[in-house]
Amino acid sequence: TQLLEQSPQFLSIQEGENLTVYCNSSSVFSSLQWYRQEPGEGPVLLVTVVTGGEVKKLKRLTFQFGDARKDSSLHITAAQPGDTGLYLCAGLRSEKLVFGKGTKLTVNP
Amino acid sequence: GAVVSQHPSWVICKSGTSVKIECRSLDFQATTMFWYRQFPKQSLMLMATSNEGSKATYEQGVEKDKFLINHASLTLSTLTVTSAHPEDSSFYICSARTMAHSNQPQHFGDGTRLSIL
Secondary structure (H helix, E strand, C coil): CCCCEEECCEEEEECCCCEEEEEECCCCCCEEEEEEECCCCCCEEEEEECCCCCEEEECCEEEEECCCCCEEEEEECCCCHHHCEEEEEEEEECCEEEECCCEEEEEEC | CCCEEEECCEEEECCCCCEEEEEEECCCCCCEEEEEEECCCCCCEEEEEEECCCCCEECCCCCCCCEEEEEEECCEEEEEECCCCHHHCEEEEEEEECCCCCCCCEEECCCEEEEEC
16 A cells, blocks of 8 residues: 555656646645656655645745645646656655655656 | 765666665755655655664555665765565665754655666
8 A cells, every 4th residue: 555645756848837736645744755866866855845734835836734744735836848757756754755656747848 | 965876876776786876965954764665656755764773664564675765975875675586676865854854845866777687
């Protein structure tokens, strides 16, 4: 059983479109992190959200932590080919990071 | 920013060989290091947590005698895959945390692709 469910698993869109990736769980996390991973490389931290309902913005990326701290979303506005990659959410639980399976995003020019 | 270096980045070896992977924190002291494994199209799965100077804590289902972890200093942890077999082929990633408190971010290495023939 996957503790963190990410959806969609795959997403292929055209440049300029908006998209949202979801990360859901039935468990509460003390914090949740979003990473981006390129093929053959380790994940790179994008943001950490800690407080229920928290919203953080990173340029065209908007991250939200659910009020109950069980879910999160990543919204990208006006996607660009450079946004292509694997996006992973990870929840901190019992001092360990639990990762979702990831969303593979492809932005076509 | 904090940098974690893994070496080697790619290993191809014969079945039965033991392989050592190094994880170094280059510009900070890592009290805690983590080892993950990632199979194709799968997520990162935590294998073990190691604290400097003490024995590693392994996750359920991970054989501690097969995956030997040593965290002898605040900047170096090693993972040795003993008597590797094709099913051990995977992408191994380490991460390091500056302090014992779990709220500190983990900094990830670039991973090691292990292929066992």
